[in-house]
Amino acid sequence: MRTIAMILAGGEGTRLTVLSEDRAKPAVPFAGKFRIIDFTLSNCVNSGIYTAAVLTQYRPHSLNDHIGIGKPWDLDRSRGGVRLLQPYQARRGQNWYAGTADAIYQNLDFIRQNRADNVVILSGDHIYKMDYRPMIEYHIAKGADLTIGVMPVPLEQTDRFGIMQVDEDSRIVQFFEKPKDRDKGNLASMGIYVFNANVLERRLSEGRPEKPRNDFGKDIIPAMINAADRVYAYRFEGYWVDVGTIDSYWTTSLELLQPNPALDLYTDQWPVHTKSEERPPAKVGPQAKVVSSMVSNGCVIRGVVINSVLSPGVYVSPGAVVENSVVMNDAWIGPGARLDKVVVDKKAVIGAGALVGIGDEKVVNEQMPDRLFMGVTVIGKSAIIPDGARIGRNVLINSRRDEGDFPADKIVGDGKTI
């Protein structure tokens, strides 16, 4: 049995605001030195799947740089390995990918060429450690056409997921994509699919212009259940999270700092591979204080860091205090600056004495009240916060803003956007 993986990495991830403005969501940095897609790619190779395609569409540059020829995952292979599949033009006038299923449909050639028996379809923007082998064995043992990875979710979140009902054999009898009503049960799709390759090709090809089959959750899965295909649910017990919003990104990051976090990055049983930058060890100065934090190679810390995650190359000046924050690659925190509940993107500069994350957490962001409401302030890539600025909570500073974009008194109130 030949199994290949197709990883969907084209999503825009708008709810991550500036973090996914210049890069696709799977390329967003996570846990210091990783990027979100590392988890899925590492799951593949740790599960013995060495042929993987990554389907890109939105802002793929970071992703292309990161994956390259797949060296960190040992996917630089002569047979199989990793392929980046970009949207393309063809004589039949194909277009941008209209959805998850359409993206796979436009790359059916790749599946055929690899003579796959089973196709594992994955999302590049989830954080979890999973061995796909038991799921594939289950798929084969059930004689399934499609097996969907599922887990129970809290009832109040069911409107964010595909929810299904199963019989006593775990065969799916009904499927609801993001149901508004809360009475459909709480068994949610994780967006992890094992397809029989022939059935996948047949069902994808049945789309008609008036009734397209663009999306797995909306179109393909309901159609397969209607057609009495063998569609099964596979229960996954373990840590799995979709960091869709700034708030969940921030919460998930800080959860890593607990003494025994649900996501253990320190075992050699299931290594998460990434493109490691060549940096010297982190340097903690004699006057520095660092507690309950993760600090990556190349960081230099001369101030105070509490309950925070620091990516490679972050510099914390003497007298600066970084608390409850996520700071990405090569950001510079000036002397005496204070950060509380802030997500700082790459290469941002926080001026001397600037106070970021002060004020009332309850004042939600004016432009994005549904995305920034937990009190987290976000500083975009390469933004420069002027010396002595005072910046409130739920504030969004867009990428590459500098002194000239700030008001003269350098005060940015809660919920504002620059």
Add this chain to the structure above:
Amino acid sequence: MASVFAMIMAGGSSEQLSVLTEMRAEPAVPFGGKFRLIDFPLSNCVNSGIYNIAVLTQYKPRSLNDHIGIGKPWDLDRATGGVRLLQPYRGGPYGDWQQGTADAVRRNLDFVLQQAEAHVLILAGDHIYLMDYQPMLRQHEQSGADLTVAVRRVNSHETHRYGIVTVGSDDRIIDFREKPRRSQETLASMGIYVFRKEVLAEILEDGDYIDFGKHVLPAILKQQRHVRAYAFPGYWADVGTVQAYWEANMSLLSEEPALNLYDPDWVVHTKSEERAPAKLGVHAQVGGSLLANGCRVEGTAERSVLSPGVFVAEGAIVRDSVILYDAVIEAGAIVDRCIVDKNVVIGAGAHVGEGDDNTPNATLPEVLNTGLTLIGENSVVPEGLVLGRNVVVHPRSEAKAFGKKKKIASGTDVGANLR
């Protein structure tokens, strides 16, 4: 640009590094957290645009082979040039093991002559420095010298550790003395040589010289050949003794260290292990230290260098020490002025490096007399045990090796020497 290829001498057994070289060649000794000594000359080469490199091995090369592999980290996995490991071999006119640096090159003369480049850069695998070799090569070519030797000024009371040169007008070397007790001259050879290739071949074919410093340099001067000095002003450390090794590690902890590992224009490449960022616990107290990825610190680390994967449990204290890969310091243990090799376990409540008794080590009194205690790789120090200063615990020593004693006195050797 001069056409040059590099040969890095990596075969020495270096007894003076004690347990650090009991199981591995000196150039494979870890340094500065995540590096190994050979990363410095290798990175200097590629950063200087030299992409054809041979590494000559002999003593316990397995760590070195693993580390260098096909040279990926240095972009030396190339179709032309790249890095080659040259092992000792049987057969040919010379046979038998290599006796020293010059002898090692002589046994690989076939290889030297096969290379297209006109000059040979000879480097040591156990020096720590960041150096652009291009200015030295330019001087070598412009002066038309047969040999150019990199030199630096040392303290007059240190001359006994080095080969000391006397320089005449226009940087010509007119005299050389190996490790003189006293010397008016203070220019020391750094063990970095650029030879005109055919001159090197001629000399090595002629005589049975063993060592470049001791034998080749005096001989070439006697032949009245054109030998020049090239002065290098930057940081350079020969970490050939335990004390020098420890000092070089500690010097990285100063606010502005002489060796700048954070310079994006001169990156020191190494085979990075895949590890998560360092994690510091709620009660962690870390000051003046280097922490590599994969470290977890729940206790205290002061003025110390921690390699990837080191674990310092809650209540444990690590002070003025160098702790290598994946060592575990259990709860309540104290580690003071120590070098702890990889995979060592310091049992709960043990105290390693205790007291003021500075009795030199019984087997290596000349080298181990500054109070440093060394724990060899894969050893297990039993819970609650006290170890004095200048103690050497040889690799793979477990509870049995320590006997029933509660305290190991300063200067003692524990376990079997595996050299």
